[in-house]
Amino acid sequence: MEFCPTCGMLLKYELPHMTRPARFFCPTCPYFTQLAPKVKIKRKQRLVKKAVDPVITxxxxxxxxxxxxxxxxxxxxxxxxxxxxxxxxxxxxxxxxxxxxxxxxxxxxx
Known part of the structure; x- marks a missing residue:
């Protein structure tokens, strides 16, 4: 959820149209922000499994x-x-x- 920095309203999502990319816009004021086309993963972290102690030894x-x-x-x-x-x-x-x-x-x- 994104909020408008000027008036505090919840921003709405607008689908891409022709040459305009997808964006968030404020329904009450002229504020809008462009969305990044792709999300970049900066690093991958390997998961390490913890050793599980048995309940019944x-x-x-x-x-x-x-x-x-x-x-x-x-x-x-x-x-x-x-x-x-x-x-x-x-x-x-x-x-x-x-x-x-x-x-x-x-x-x-x-």
Whole structure:
């Protein structure tokens, strides 16, 4: 959004016509400004990804309680370590993260 420096009104956009380039103009006073035909990018900056720390570490799962009622979707083994988190609102059930003791496959149940 551009504003008129003389009267403070919001400038309107006018499409290019014949030899006249596109411009912004003030509807109340004779002020107008030309638009640059192209935007120039002066420099490019590379994005660096930050290292993300895991929410559940291997130490957490090695010290976690174990159950023999979890069925691993990867190998079918029934024993797994589990950790419960409240990831949603309080009236929703907890999210349970499992890790199979046989193949170390991790999965979750909501």
């Amino acid at each position: 291997n130490d957490d799962l090695s010290n976690a309680p174990k159950t023999d009622q979890a069925h691993c979707p990867n190998c079918g083994h029934n024993k797994a370590a589990y950790i419960q988190f409240q990831t949603r609102s309080a009236d929703e059930p907890m999210t349970i993260n499992f890790r199979c003791e046989k193949c170390n496959h991790c999965w979750r149940e909501d």
